Amino acid sequence: xxxxxxxxxxxxxxAHYSVQVPCYVCGGGNTYDAEMCRHCQAPMxxxxxxxxxxxxxxxxxxxxxxxxxxxxxxxxxxxxxSRCDDPLQVLARGAFSISLQQLTTSALAQAExxxxxxxxxxxxxxxxxxxxxxxHRHPFDLIVPDxxxxxxxxxxxxxxxxxxxxxxxxxxTGMIVLIDAIRxxxxxxxxxxxxxxxxxxxxxxFDAKESQHTGKKRKKKQxxxxxxLVLTKADQCERCFDDPTxxxxxHAPGMWQYCQERLPTYRVFAxxxxxxxxxxxxxxxxxxxxxxRIEPRGIVEPFQWLIETL
Amino acid sequence: MKTRFQRHHAxxxxxxxxxxxxxxxxxxxxxxxxxxxxxxxxxIGAGAVLVLESLLGFxxxxxxxxxxxxxxxxxxxxxxxxxxxxxxxxxxxDGDRSDSLIDIMLAEGRYALLLRPQVIDNLSDQHLxxxxxxxxxxxxxxxxxxxxxxxxxxxxxxxxxxxxxxERYHRRTVDVEPxxxxxxxxxxxxxxxFVDNGGYDEMAIWDEEVLPAxxxxxxxxxxxxxxxxxxxxxTPGEENHPVVGVCWYEAVAYARWVxxxxxxxxxxxxxxxxxxxxxxxxxxxxxxxxxNAFERTRANVWGSGLDRIVAVDxxxxxxxxxxxxxxxGNVWEWxxxxxxxxxxxxxxxxxPMKSIRGGAFNSYFEKQAxxxxxxxxxxxxxxxNIGFRLALGACDLAPKAAExxxxxxxxxxxxxxxxxxxx
Numbered sequence: 001x002x003x004x005x006x007x008x009x010x011x012x013x014x015a016h017y018s019v020q021v022p023c024y025v026c027g028g029g030n031t032y033d034a035e036m037c038r039h040c041q042a043p044m045x046x047x048x049x050x051x052x053x054x055x056x057x058x059x060x061x062x063x064x065x066x067x068x069x070x071x072x073x074x075x076x077x078x079x080x081x082s083r084c085d086d087p088l089q090v091l092a093r094g095a096f097s098i099s100l101q102q103l104t105t106s107a108l109a110q111a112e113x114x115x116x117x118x119x120x121x122x123x124x125x126x127x128x129x130x131x132x133x134x135x136h137r138h139p140f141d142l143i144v145p146d147x148x149x150x151x152x153x154x155x156x157x158x159x160x161x162x163x164x165x166x167x168x169x170x171x172x173t174g175m176i177v178l179i180d181a182i183r184x185x186x187x188x189x190x191x192x193x194x195x196x197x198x199x200x201x202x203x204x205x206f207d208a209k210e211s212q213h214t215g216k217k218r219k220k221k222q223x224x225x226x227x228x229l230v231l232t233k234a235d236q237c238e239r240c241f242d243d244p245t246x247x248x249x250x251h252a253p254g255m256w257q258y259c260q261e262r263l264p265t266y267r268v269f270a271x272x273x274x275x276x277x278x279x280x281x282x283x284x285x286x287x288x289x290x291x292x293r294i295e296p297r298g299i300v301e302p303f304q305w306l307i308e309t310l
Numbered sequence: 311m312k313t314r315f316q317r318h319h320a321x322x323x324x325x326x327x328x329x330x331x332x333x334x335x336x337x338x339x340x341x342x343x344x345x346x347x348x349x350x351x352x353x354i355g356a357g358a359v360l361v362l363e364s365l366l367g368f369x370x371x372x373x374x375x376x377x378x379x380x381x382x383x384x385x386x387x388x389x390x391x392x393x394x395x396x397x398x399x400x401x402x403x404d405g406d407r408s409d410s411l412i413d414i415m416l417a418e419g420r421y422a423l424l425l426r427p428q429v430i431d432n433l434s435d436q437h438l439x440x441x442x443x444x445x446x447x448x449x450x451x452x453x454x455x456x457x458x459x460x461x462x463x464x465x466x467x468x469x470x471x472x473x474x475x476x477e478r479y480h481r482r483t484v485d486v487e488p489x490x491x492x493x494x495x496x497x498x499x500x501x502x503x504f505v506d507n508g509g510y511d512e513m514a515i516w517d518e519e520v521l522p523a524x525x526x527x528x529x530x531x532x533x534x535x536x537x538x539x540x541x542x543x544x545t546p547g548e549e550n551h552p553v554v555g556v557c558w559y560e561a562v563a564y565a566r567w568v569x570x571x572x573x574x575x576x577x578x579x580x581x582x583x584x585x586x587x588x589x590x591x592x593x594x595x596x597x598x599x600x601x602n603a604f605e606r607t608r609a610n611v612w613g614s615g616l617d618r619i620v621a622v623d624x625x626x627x628x629x630x631x632x633x634x635x636x637x638x639g640n641v642w643e644w645x646x647x648x649x650x651x652x653x654x655x656x657x658x659x660x661x662p663m664k665s666i667r668g669g670a671f672n673s674y675f676e677k678q679a680x681x682x683x684x685x686x687x688x689x690x691x692x693x694x695n696i697g698f699r700l701a702l703g704a705c706d707l708a709p710k711a712a713e714x715x716x717x718x719x720x721x722x723x724x725x726x727x728x729x730x731x732x733x
Contacts (some may be wrong), residue, residue: 076674083613108675109675109677238691238692238693275695276686277660278659278686279657279658279660281658292685293673293678294675294678296612
């Protein structure tokens with residue numbers, strides 16, 4: 001026997017559904033209750049917040065190869081800046097913006113590095129925050145995602161694999177590119193090659209964007225956003241901290257040449273989070289690289305320089 | 311101040327001698343042959359004398375070369391300065407020279423050497439009292455007792471050990487003999503004495519295995535000294551800051567120079583956590599020298615907001631029960647022992663490490679700057695946040711000195727009050 005029931009006509013829902021909410025990252029239309037953008041998988045909370053709070057957040061990308069320390073760098077940066085007010089202060093907008101620093105610091109406090117960021121964009125941690133600094137009179141909003149290094153590399157090699165990366169990078173006003181100093185010091189060239197590839201990709205992206213806007217190509221120097229090149233894990237090679245530029249010149253000559261020729265605004269920094277590291281023997285015979293103590297160094301400086309350059 | 315180049319003067323001298331010796335010998339033989347050929351007794355005599363001199367010179371060079379190659383004594387691990395102390399010939403009645411030497415040693419902070427059994431009999435009563443008071447002012451006593459060293463990582467909890475095994479693994483009871491420990495970490499000013507007095511040239515106080523690496527133990531201008539110094543001097547205004555940028559071997563060499571040693575983990579930990587026995591086998595141990603809760607006003611860590619090294623007498627509120635300052639924060643401190651024990655296979659270290667304790671100005675998590683927390687560092691790393699303080703076993707002192715220290719009877723003539731100590 002069928003039991004009848006009365007359902008109210010949610011006309012307001014229909015009205016909401018009829019209006020498309022544009023994704024803040026790619027601009028694609030979405031329904032009002034979508035959690036992720038159906039085009040690029042960016043969180044729709046970014047759009048809702050920018051509309052509700054009437055702000056236009058800037059975008060800053062943190063890029064680097066897989067294992068170069070993007071999650072640790074970004075998580076520590078956000079945690080450090082949210083705990084102090086000088087020289088910069090960061091206040092998270094939305095609960096989802098705190099997940100990254102929570103994940104990072106809880107792992108580091110237990111003498112572990114956070115697990116690898118998955119390639120799927122819907123599983124990335126995004127940070128939307130308000131930044132206050134002496135250099136800017138008014139506080140401004142910033143969006144920084146923790147993107148997977150492998151996904152970025154895949155997007156470079158096979159365009160349109162991850163639309164969110166291309167859309168996001170083309171809107172970025174500043175970049176932080178992380179380079180693994182230990183791998184550079186050990187003579188591995190993949191860091192040098194990846195960074196050159198990435199910088200070249202960014203140049204293409206901004207040239208294309210500029211030509212779209214103006215109808216003709218301008219000089220690259222006028223379009224390229226500032227880039228902070230950060231040599232990570234420098235705590236394992238003290239020479240890197242002494243003179244990061246000289247270290248980059250010596251160990252990443254290709255990247256250095258590229259920067260000198262093509263980038264109008266860039267600076268090399270060194271950073272480190274762990275004071276010392278060791279392997280921990282896990283059950284089953286595997287080994288895990290763990291930090292023996294946490295001593296952040298050179299984390300805020302690249303971000304501060306970037307914010308002041310914006 | 312001696313430069314790296316000047317430290318090689320012995321080598322250049324040998325080189326020169328090695329060149330000049332064959333030349334001298336050739337000249338001597340030529341003179342001798344010429345004398346025989348001309349049948350001149352004068353030439354023969356002169357030639358014979360020159361040959362003899364060359365032979366003697368050769369023997370002398372060989373002996374010096376042999377000595378230069380083996381500067382340290384044969385007993386490995388023991389400090390030559392301690393195992394073979396240079397006697398101080400003090401004249402008790404009118405010893406101007408010896409008095410000045412003792413004063414110099416006291417001024418250099420090397421009072422511990424004067425209280426050694428081999429030396430103490432040469433001190434006058436006045437000097438003995440003065441030396442004991444110096445020690446009491448600079449060092450605090452850590453009484454005899456037991457301390458439970460706790461492992462802070464749960465890496466061993468892999469499910470293969472039962473509860474009792476895990477408990478034994480995590481908590482290890484160690485007996486600590488009475489020991490004196492520096493009230494403050496070693497400062498730049500104190501370390502300057504060591505550098506100025508040629509500590510980096512005294513091969514006898516350095517471990518033999520580190521000699522090849524010693525040429526790297528230079529400051530920013532290439533002079534022997536801590537990594538951040540310049541021209542063999544610390545940065546002006548930082549005389550009271552703890553010396554940093556020194557590796558474990560430099561800390562050990564300094565310790566030998568002043569007649570002390572690095573503390574063991576158990577000694578340092580006991581000085582910091584000050585265990586109290588509540589029942590047999592049960593101790594209350596503090597997490598921080600001042601109690602069990604972290605307070606940012608008592609130690610210089612990242613959360614304190616200073617973000618730099620401060621003078622050793624800052625944060626007096628963080629003093630331990632025994633009167634030891636800055637055990638937590640400001641700079642990590644080198645311990646004498648290794649990081650990770652032989653029976654602990656939970657960690658695989660990339661290089662053998664030495665233990666460090668206490669946390670530093672940039673220690674991010676408060677739980678990594680507790681008395682219990684132990685970390686490790688490569689012994690030849692010269693990091694900007696690792697310093698050291700020294701210890702002196704009561705058993706290493708002459709009985710007379712130990713008696714004075716324990717009874718608290720040492721007084722200087724000017725009625726300086728002396729702190730009472732008890733074990």
